[in-house]
Amino acid sequence: MRIVDPQAATLTNIEVLAFLTENPPRRPPNPPPNSRNWVPSPDLRDHNTVVKEIHNYVQRLSPHLLKYPRYVHEGLPQQAETTDQGAQIPPPPPPTEPTPLDHALRELITRLQPYGLTKGEVLTIVNLGVGLDGAAASGDQEAQAEDGADVAMADGDAAGEEAGEEGLADEDYGALALLDTVIEEREERLSNEDVAQILKIIRETLGSGRK
Known part of the structure; x- marks a missing residue:
């Protein structure tokens, strides 16, 4: 291309x-009286x-x-x-000062620059809202993680090291699967730690907590 x-x-x-x-x-003008097939x-x-x-x-x-x-x-x-x-x-022209969304998009693009994403990849991430749904459900999943802590300990130190290398919370794996379809050759360009930071940036800039 x-x-x-x-x-x-x-x-x-x-x-x-x-x-x-x-x-x-x-708003189109009202049709004149007794008019047929009138085009505004x-x-x-x-x-x-x-x-x-x-x-x-x-x-x-x-x-x-x-x-x-x-x-x-x-x-x-x-x-x-x-x-x-x-x-x-005619209505007055809209104000020229940036909206909160303008500030959020500018901050998002700036903070994502170190990860080398293309314009199309960032645009698709914004359109899909990657990671935002997982952030809303993080509280329940954290509680489930605490309940299963004893089971995780029984898996041994090797499993703990593998999870540490992955660098992703449980609720982020759905977003990771989506990012794999958005970011070309994601596994070669970005580690799971990078993905975790990208999801954090998305939630901090576009999340519902930002007005």
Whole structure:
């Protein structure tokens, strides 16, 4: 594969959602009385369908995106206002200062740079929310680990050394399997300790605790 334009911008799903949320389409004018086969101008019906499908996709298939740090500015109007004469007043442009999501993505990219991930790999990690579900369930799994401590001791020192080399908590193995499909040649490029640090960075920047 050859990169034609290395400077071409690529947006994550959450950035697309943020843009569409902060830049709603203008409300089409009302049809004139007794009109048939009337087409509004501008005709935004296809655009509105695309926006609706994107929101449905996030709600049904990627609900974790809604738990990311706030991705829109507060207090923005959702639609253009209409005067009594039918003329539209466009909403004011969104503020230019970064949102909490902008800060989180910038921090995530900066902290992941030492691990040599490609732009596409980081983008896919953000889209999938790798590791975030495991973080939410860590409390229950830690309790289970304490209950099974005696069994682990019986396995001998060799098993303990092997677990130490792996460097992953029990709840991270699902995320590891997902990262193996996202990061090309993951086992050759990243150790399990690196994966544990990557998951920690993801949770600290995109986790639900960040607003």
